[in-house]
Amino acid sequence: MARRHPGFAKGSVESLFFCGAYRDNEVSPTHPFxxxxxxxxxxxxxxxxIVLEPSPLPT
Structure with missing residues (x-):
C-alpha cells in the first residue's frame, strides 16, 4: 500500500531542500526512507x- 504525502502534492510546494545520507549497502530497498x-x-x-565513491584508505 503506497503512502500519500498530502503536503507534497504536485503544485502545492514551490521549493523544498532536503539533504539526507545513507549507506546503500546497509539499507534495504523496503526501508521507509x-x-x-x-x-x-x-x-x-x-x-x-549524489552517489559518492568510497574514500581511499590512508596509506
Whole structure:
C-alpha cells in the first residue's frame, strides 16, 4: 500500500531542500526512507541523488 504525502502534492510546494545520507549497502530497498524517495520521484517532484565513491584508505 503506497503512502500519500498530502503536503507534497504536485503544485502545492514551490521549493523544498532536503539533504539526507545513507549507506546503500546497509539499507534495504523496503526501508521507509527509500520507499518515500521512490514515491516522490514517481510523483514528478525532481529528486536528485549524489552517489559518492568510497574514500581511499590512508596509506
Amino acid at each position: 527509500l520507499v518515500a524517495l521512490e514515491e516522490l520521484e514517481r510523483s514528478g517532484l525532481g529528486v536528485r541523488s
